[in-house]
Amino acid sequence: MxxxxxxxxxxxxxxxxxxxxxxxxxxxxxxxxxxxxxxxxxxxxxxxxxxxxxAAEPPDPELPGTSLRDDLVVLLESLRRRGLVSRSSAILHNVYAQMKSSPRIWAAYHAGVIAPRRDLALDLLRRAQENGEIRADIDLDLANDMFVGPMLVRSVMRPDAELPEGLAEQIVDAVLDGLRPVRSTAP
Amino acid sequence: MxxxxxxxxxxxxxxxxxxxxxxxxxxxxxxxxxxxxxxxxxxxxxxxxxxxxxAAEPPDPELPGTSLRDDLVVLLESLRRRGLVSRSSAILHNVYAQMKSSPRIWAAYHAGVIAPRRDLALDLLRRAQENGEIRADIDLDLANDMFVGPMLVRSVMRPDAELPEGLAEQIVDAVLDGLRPVRSTAP
Missing domain, CATH: 1.10.10.60 (Homeodomain-like)
Known part of the structure; x- marks a missing residue:
């Protein structure tokens, strides 16, 4: 029914x-x-x-729990898949656009879909920070945006950009390790 | 006229x-x-x-050229200002939304405004990589998305998120240094 x-x-x-x-x-x-x-x-x-x-989107991921890196890769890989589905489905693409112009529907989508996904990621990052796997001086909201941002910029704002296999791993490693060849100072 | x-x-x-x-x-x-x-x-x-x-947006930034960090901060600070202007101006906000639903106007905006800004950032990152200030194994498109992504996610996709002073510096330092407390391996 x-x-x-x-x-x-x-x-x-x-x-x-x-x-x-x-x-x-x-x-x-x-x-x-x-x-x-x-x-x-x-x-x-x-x-x-x-x-x-x-129902039209890929289901939310299950985190393997084997390591921080593995969990982050699974989270970002699910964002990448969602990006690919939204690109290949003209309907879904159109639906996202319409949703954003309707504040009530966008709010319901945010509360029902985006906020729980974000909470899942923030919980993971909080545990990692408590375990010392992530620097203690990093704001967790910012850390989450650092992982999610590069994938979303590509999938949503640069529709011409590629979403190749392995992108999730590349982003996770680059964000964890940083772009400098050597760390300038010890933490 | x-x-x-x-x-x-x-x-x-x-x-x-x-x-x-x-x-x-x-x-x-x-x-x-x-x-x-x-x-x-x-x-x-x-x-x-x-x-x-x-004409309604803040003008494109001039890079100080004093250091990679300074230049990146200026670029991200100009994105933050643009986000603040777009939030405070209902007209501009509405105009962005309408622009995205018109492929021809969006393409013209992309070619005239977004692409030149992106090229400015990519040139900066290319020089930094040549100077050894950025790891040689990082794709420059990805590096750019890593700086720009967290700011855009906040300003465009999370209209409830804060865009506080100092955010540009926070993002630049966190992306350059990485989130791990210590580097896992030498490059």
Missing amino acids: ERAILEGVMKLLEEGVPLAELSIERVARTAGVGKATIYRRWSGKEELFVDVVR | ERAILEGVMKLLEEGVPLAELSIERVARTAGVGKATIYRRWSGKEELFVDVVR
Whole structure:
């Protein structure tokens, strides 16, 4: 049932229906269910829509827990895959663009998808800092942006840039080790 | 004359005229000039529009040339300022969003504004790598994304994130030195 509703929304989007015109009523008609059925599962259009996007994206990664580097690589590799999916799917690409111009839907997507992913990464970095694997004087929000930023800049803001295999490993190693040939001072 | 035309476009945008409805004819009428005057200076709406955005943004930075760190800090500080201006100016914010949904205008902005800035940074990094100030095994595109990514993620993709004074210095130092407390291996 839930699947049919999510697929109904996707079908409407594939047909080019703009997000702003996607009413619960229309979704119900397309999926062949009553509006009440939709409202039992989702509190509104925003929440339903976030689940549609989530279903179209690769699933969130499971961290292997074998090392800080391994976990960071898995996190960044999942961002890379998401970038590749969004590039290859014209619908998803269009949906992201529309989402950003709707503050309520963007807020729901942020709360439901982005914030939990960010918390996962911040927890990992916090444990690494407590274990002495990351410098004690680095702000963890900044550390997270340092890993995530280069991948997002490429996948979102430079649509012509490559997202080659091995990019996640390259970014993780370069951010952990730094760009200087030798450390200027001991920590 | 040029100033009056750019200001005419800005005035229309301030009045809420969508980019798609901004014709050269309408701009000419607002600025009190003939269409031919506009076409003598700009080959089309896209080029004119890019100059409007450029005039509203802080000017491109001059690199002091005193050290790699100083130059990188100046580059990132100018990105931070641009982020602050775009946040404080509802018009500019709206204009960026509209620009991204118009492939022709986005391509013109990219060619006229973003690409030259990127080349400036890549030249700086290339010289630094030749001087041995940056590891020889680092891809320069990646190095640039490592500096620029964390600032752009904050200013563009996390509108709730802070852009405090000193952020440029923090990013530059952290990217140059790396996040590990000690280097794991010599280069």
